[in-house]
Amino acid sequence: MRFSTFDWTLVAVYVLLAFAIGMLARKRITNIADYLVAGRHIRYNLGVASLVATELGLVTMMYFAEQGYRFGFAAFIIGVIWAAAYFMIGQTGFVVERIRQLEIITITEYFQVRYSRGVRVLAASLLTIAGVLSLGVFLKLGAVFIVNFTDIPETSLHLTMTILVVIVVIYTILGGMVSVVLTDYVQFVFLAIGMLMASVFVLHYHGIISIFEKARELYGAGAMNPFTHPEYGWTFIAYWAVFAVSGCVLWQPVAQRILASENPELNRRIFKSTSVMFLGRAFFPILWGIGAALYFGAAGDPTAGMPKFLAEILPIGILGFLAAGMFAALMSTDDSYLIAWSGIIVQDLIAPLRTKEISGTGRVMLTRICVFVIGFLMLIFGIWYELKDSAFRYLLDVTTIYYAGGLPVLVAGLYWKRASLPGAYLAFAFGAFLPLAFVAEDIILQARGISEPGFFNELFSANMRGLMSFVLGFIGMGIGSIITGNSPALAGKQS
Amino acid sequence: MDLWEIVWMVAFGFGTLGFAFIATNVIVKGFAEARSLLHELGGEEEKQEGQP
Amino acid sequence: MDIHALPTTVDVAFFRSNGYWLSPRLFSDAELAELRVHHAAVVAGEYETKRPPLNRDPEPGNTSRLVQVNNAYWTDATIARHVLSVQIGRIAARLLGVKGIRLWHDQLLLKPPQSGKAGNIGWHQDRGYWACLDRDEQITAWIALEDVNEENGCMEVVPGSHTWGLLGEDHFYHQDIDQQIARIEQKTGKPFTTKPCILPAGCVSFHHSLTIHGSRPNVSTRPRISIAVHLIIDGTRYRAGTPSEDHTSNTLRRPRDGDLYAGPYFPVLFREDEPNANVWMTAEP
Numbered sequence: 001m002r003f004s005t006f007d008w009t010l011v012a013v014y015v016l017l018a019f020a021i022g023m024l025a026r027k028r029i030t031n032i033a034d035y036l037v038a039g040r041h042i043r044y045n046l047g048v049a050s051l052v053a054t055e056l057g058l059v060t061m062m063y064f065a066e067q068g069y070r071f072g073f074a075a076f077i078i079g080v081i082w083a084a085a086y087f088m089i090g091q092t093g094f095v096v097e098r099i100r101q102l103e104i105i106t107i108t109e110y111f112q113v114r115y116s117r118g119v120r121v122l123a124a125s126l127l128t129i130a131g132v133l134s135l136g137v138f139l140k141l142g143a144v145f146i147v148n149f150t151d152i153p154e155t156s157l158h159l160t161m162t163i164l165v166v167i168v169v170i171y172t173i174l175g176g177m178v179s180v181v182l183t184d185y186v187q188f189v190f191l192a193i194g195m196l197m198a199s200v201f202v203l204h205y206h207g208i209i210s211i212f213e214k215a216r217e218l219y220g221a222g223a224m225n226p227f228t229h230p231e232y233g234w235t236f237i238a239y240w241a242v243f244a245v246s247g248c249v250l251w252q253p254v255a256q257r258i259l260a261s262e263n264p265e266l267n268r269r270i271f272k273s274t275s276v277m278f279l280g281r282a283f284f285p286i287l288w289g290i291g292a293a294l295y296f297g298a299a300g301d302p303t304a305g306m307p308k309f310l311a312e313i314l315p316i317g318i319l320g321f322l323a324a325g326m327f328a329a330l331m332s333t334d335d336s337y338l339i340a341w342s343g344i345i346v347q348d349l350i351a352p353l354r355t356k357e358i359s360g361t362g363r364v365m366l367t368r369i370c371v372f373v374i375g376f377l378m379l380i381f382g383i384w385y386e387l388k389d390s391a392f393r394y395l396l397d398v399t400t401i402y403y404a405g406g407l408p409v410l411v412a413g414l415y416w417k418r419a420s421l422p423g424a425y426l427a428f429a430f431g432a433f434l435p436l437a438f439v440a441e442d443i444i445l446q447a448r449g450i451s452e453p454g455f456f457n458e459l460f461s462a463n464m465r466g467l468m469s470f471v472l473g474f475i476g477m478g479i480g481s482i483i484t485g486n487s488p489a490l491a492g493k494q495s
Numbered sequence: 496m497d498l499w500e501i502v503w504m505v506a507f508g509f510g511t512l513g514f515a516f517i518a519t520n521v522i523v524k525g526f527a528e529a530r531s532l533l534h535e536l537g538g539e540e541e542k543q544e545g546q547p
Numbered sequence: 548m549d550i551h552a553l554p555t556t557v558d559v560a561f562f563r564s565n566g567y568w569l570s571p572r573l574f575s576d577a578e579l580a581e582l583r584v585h586h587a588a589v590v591a592g593e594y595e596t597k598r599p600p601l602n603r604d605p606e607p608g609n610t611s612r613l614v615q616v617n618n619a620y621w622t623d624a625t626i627a628r629h630v631l632s633v634q635i636g637r638i639a640a641r642l643l644g645v646k647g648i649r650l651w652h653d654q655l656l657l658k659p660p661q662s663g664k665a666g667n668i669g670w671h672q673d674r675g676y677w678a679c680l681d682r683d684e685q686i687t688a689w690i691a692l693e694d695v696n697e698e699n700g701c702m703e704v705v706p707g708s709h710t711w712g713l714l715g716e717d718h719f720y721h722q723d724i725d726q727q728i729a730r731i732e733q734k735t736g737k738p739f740t741t742k743p744c745i746l747p748a749g750c751v752s753f754h755h756s757l758t759i760h761g762s763r764p765n766v767s768t769r770p771r772i773s774i775a776v777h778l779i780i781d782g783t784r785y786r787a788g789t790p791s792e793d794h795t796s797n798t799l800r801r802p803r804d805g806d807l808y809a810g811p812y813f814p815v816l817f818r819e820d821e822p823n824a825n826v827w828m829t830a831e832p
Binding site for chain 1: 497498499500502503504506507509510511513514515517518520521522524525526528529531
């Protein structure tokens with residue numbers, strides 16, 4: 001079935017409705033935002049909806065589907081580990097509980113209090129690099145989905161990206177539909193129902209049991225075991241496990257839900273429920289990707305496959321329903337990431353480096369300029385840069401630039417008395433080295449028109465490179481802290 | 496059928512049921528929570544307007 | 548630090564009517580010796596933690612006039628251990644009759660020997676500099692690291708002046724302090740009698756944020772060294788639009804009107820009903 005006028009109407013109605021609610025309820029929603037920050041009345045169900053909606057972007061579904069398309073059911077391991085990481089944080093309160101006791105609200109603030117302003121600025125710089133590098137992919141995958149899911153001709157991919165970026169930037173600068181509990185809830189309803197329905201149709205098309213049999217034929221016997229899978233294996237599992245934990249504790253939009261809350265118990269319950277939702281968040285798109293691979297064959301385009309396939313098999317109406325949910329997911333994710341990164345640049349990079357205070361209006365202005373500049377950069381980068389490997393791999397690499405140093409700096413700061421300032425700098429430097437060198441080399445090679453893999457590409461496998469980055473980060477922290485010896489810092493009590 | 500095929504079938508079943516169960520709960524009970532939240536905020540707003 | 552010394556009900560009554568109280572000795576000789584070494588290091592600009600203080604005046608090395616280092620506890624583990632001590636918080640809470648105490652900021656002080664008039668600290672109420680706090684009742688613990696007396700320019704307080712309200716006479720750097728007295732007497736219609744806070748090393752004086760205080764030159768041959776620990780009641784909020792909006796402690800988190808002073812920059816020292824609320828300490832070497 002192809003996208004019909006009826007489906008377009010559904011999308012338009014949803015977008016207009018959401019926009020209208022956003023505009024009308026603006027004053028109220030500001031109050032709600034204060035509510036959330038103050039954490040006075042977090043409600044359990046709305047809390048789950050909000051956490052899931054924030055972390056369920058279109059880009060996530062695209063890269064999961066891509067993994068499913070290329071590697072079949074073994075990709076499920078990604079979802080299992082991610083869910084386990086959320087569950088573990090919710091269960092034990094690892095890192096977040098201790099930071100909350102210190103009454104710290106943002107991770108970068110912790111870096112400043114525990115180490116120094118310089119560490120905060122360094123962390124924010126690495127986070128900005130990771131952010132700008134990854135947003136281009138967000139845009140590209142968003143456009144790939146839209147073009148293949150709807151009846152927009154495939155040749156207009158770049159035009160679609162340009163239009164998307166303009167919409168996202170205007171939307172963000174206008175104040176967006178303040179992405180909080182209520183809008184998150186509406187988005188949750190659309191996405192949860194849309195994803196379940198799409199999965200039912202995929203299973204109906206291929207058969208519940210036979211999709212496993214067909215996958216075995218397509219990907220080969222034994223390809224379901226992630227521990228022996230050439231793409232995954234032990235190194236991937238170890239790497240992805242530390243990465244997922246980093247994602248929970250270092251990524252502010254997630255971590256703040258526990259940090260800024262006066263009811264940590266409830267939030268930990270929310271985390272645990274969300275971890276179950278996250279199984280579905282990974283399984284469903286991977287399933288769609290596998291469905292697409294079975295439909296188009298292993299030689300098809302793994303990125304465009306999923307939306308193309310869904311567009312073929314979903315009936316009119318369901319297409320529009322899912323498209324509306326996906327569009328909302330794209331807008332809210334891109335919008336909140338743009339805001340998050342602009343905020344980091346203004347608060348953690350520009351403000352600490354200036355000796356004079358920035359006024360409230362100056363801050364708003366600066367944030368808007370940042371949104372505009374990042375939007376422009378993500379368009380240029382999204383159009384120009386060609387992914388060599390999967391989008392998932394690329395996002396892993398760029399995010400590791402920040403995480404590989406951030407995790408040891410955070411964990412050692414909280415749990416190791418001797419963790420020192422030189423240790424923090426070394427951890428960030430060591431951790432960022434491999435992924436930064438790899439990505440930079442790749443960009444330079446492409447700029448020069450060279451297609452052979454570079455030195456850092458061949459040095460380690462992708463999984464080993466990621467795992468080594470974290471190991472190096474921890475080694476940097478260890479060496480820096482032990483060598484500098486007596487460098488006592490202000491730390492939390494070790495209970 | 497190899498071991499991992501069964502593992503993923505079970506995991507998928509568990510994930511789907513868990514997703515559906517929590518999603519249903521969140522959608523149904525969340526609606527009431529959203530209404531009470533709006534109500535509470537609306538009430539506060541009126542109170543503020545009543546003040547000099 | 549002596550963890551058992553707590554103000555008696557007589558002491559508390561004294562504080563409530565006079566606006567200050569002098570503690571018995573809280574620090575041992577060994578603790579004092581250690582604190583003096585660390586005090587000297589911070590004054591010289593040698594920061595053990597490699598983290599600079601919030602601000603300081605004058606620059607390291609210059610001890611020709613009064614040295615003030617704000618949030619010195621960031622720079623030094625030993626200083627932090629005492630500034631953030633539960634005991635100081637507990638005494639302050641009991642004197643004010645409140646349930647919890649947070650740090651507002653600390654201030655490491657050195658009044659150089661033979662300071663002349665430059666060592667004077669004009670009569671002032673701390674509250675005048677802290678108008679951004681939404682409560683009048685705050686308290687300062689002033690730790691004497693050497694014996695302090697009139698010779699080295701000890702702090703002098705005006706007993707009972709904490710009940711006079713805020714006078715708007717805030718001249719910390721005003722050096723002609725006798726001229727000020729006449730003006731304040733005229734303003735309040737009350738006799739201005741001062742009381743020197745003579746403290747043996749290791750004792751601590753506590754004064755209310757509305758208590759008028761100041762000090763005279765150090766005419767001795769040794770520097771007068773001390774640490775002032777400025778404290779606020781747990782639950783104090785930020786009040787926007789006051790002259791003290793730019794107080795350095797406000798630059799740390801840029802509060803909005805009504806925001807609680809909380810978080811790592813205003814750590815909890817003591818909470819009556821929460822024995823583990825004081826979570827900060829320094830990692831020792």
